[in-house]
Amino acid sequence: MKRLKVDSVIIGGGMIGLALACGLARRGQQVAVIERHKQPELPQQPALRVSALSHRSRSLLKGLDVWSKVEGFRTGPYQAMHVWDKDNAATIHFDAKEVNQQDIGAIAENAVVEHFLWQVAEEAGVHIIEAEKWQLRTPVSEQQEHPNDPVRLMTNDYEIDAGMLFGADGARSRVRQLADLPITFWDYEQQGIVANIRTEQPHQGVARQVFLPSGPLALLPTYDSHLCSIVWSADTEVAAELMALADNPEKFAWRVQIASDNVLGHCQLDSEVAAFPLRMQYARQWYAGSTVLMGDAAHSIHPLAGQGANLGFADVDTWLRLLDEGLTGQRLFAAYQRERKADSLVMISAMEAFKCGFGSSNPALKLIRAAAFALPAAIAPVKRKFVQKALGY
C-alpha cells in the first residue's frame, strides 16, 4: 500500500477535475486525482462529444498553458449564432462583431481537451490514480467535527490523506451522494443525439439551432468548413426513431436536412450516432465539511446553449481566484457557493426561458413569441445579455 499526503484530492479526471488539478498544482499545492479511465487518446477522426468553449473557459485554459495545445487540434472558432423556430418567423441572429469580438466561442473535442489537461497536470506533478473503486474513510460528519484533520481515502493501491476533497465526478457524482448533498432535478424526457454531418454548403463559422416541436437541433461548425457536429435534443419517442436510423446513414442525414430547413443543403452522415439522456439538476448545497462539488457534480443543464462545461470551468476559475484573494476555510466555501450557485441558476432559468420562447407548442405562447421576436428593438437587450452569456461573462 502506497501512502500519499496531499493538499487536495479530486475525484473525477474529466475536463473540470483536471482543470482544477492543473490550477491548484500551479499554486504550489500537492494534488491527487482519482479517475476510473485512462488518459483519453487523441482521436484520429473528429470525435462525437464536443463543447462550444466560451472566452472565459478559453482564457482559463490559456492560463493553464493548455489552450495553445488544444487550439492546434481541430478547433473551430465561430463568429455568429443563428436560432430560428420551425413553426413560425421567430428568429434571432447575433454576431461577435456586435460585442466587438472576433468570435463567440470555439468548438473543441472533449477528448482532446482532456488529453492535454491530463498531460499538463502530470507535467505539473499531479498524481493521477486510475481507480474505479475507492472508499471514503472520513465521513462528512467527521470532517465537520474535525475540520483541521485530513480526509482519508483508500483505493486498492493507495492510502491518501488530503486537506480537501473535491467531487468533479460528473452528474451522477458519488462524492455528492456520500456527502449527502441534496439536489433539485427535472428530467427533460429527451435524449441528446450527437453525430457529425457533412454538408453541401459551408457553415461559414455560424452555429445554427432550430427549435422543432420535439426539441432543438444544433449544427455546430467544426474546423472543417463542410463538417458540423450536431446535437439533436429530441423527445424520447423521436430520439428512439432517430437512433433506429443510425444504421441507415442516408435516412438519418435526410432527417437532419429536412429538420434544419435545408439550411446547409444536402447532408451526409460522417460518423456513428450516439445518445445521451438529458436531465437538469443542481445541488442545493455545494459543500459539506472539507468536501466541495464542481462541474456537472454540482449542476447539469440542457445542452441547448452549450454551456455545461463552461459553467464547470467557471467554477474552477472562481475557486482559483478566491484562493488568490487569500480566502480560506468557511469563508472560501461560502463565497464560492454564493457566486457559482447564483450564476448556475441564472443560466438554468435563461435556458428554460429560451426553451419556452422558442420551443413551446402552446398556441398562445407561440403568438406572443412570434410578436416579440418580430420587434428587433425589443429583443436587443435580451440579445446582448445572451451574447454575454455565450462569451461566458
Ligand SMILES: Cc1cc2nc3c(=O)[nH]c(=O)nc-3n(C[C@H](O)[C@H](O)[C@H](O)COP(=O)(O)OP(=O)(O)OC[C@H]3O[C@@H](n4cnc5c(N)ncnc54)[C@H](O)[C@@H]3O)c2cc1C
Ligand atoms: C449531448 C451533449 C452536448 C453538450 N454540449 C456542450 C457544449 O457545447 N458546451 C458545453 O459547455 N457543454 C456541453 N455539454 C455539457 C458538458 O459535456 C458537461 O457539462 C461536461 O462534460 C462536464 O464535465 P465534468 O468534468 O464536470 O464531468 P464529466 O465529463 O462527467 O467527468 C466526470 C469524470 O469523473 C469520472 N468519474 C465519475 N465517477 C467516478 C468514480 N466514482 N471514480 C472515479 N472516477 C469517476 C468519469 O470517468 C469522468 O471522467 C454537453 C452535454 C451533452 C450531454
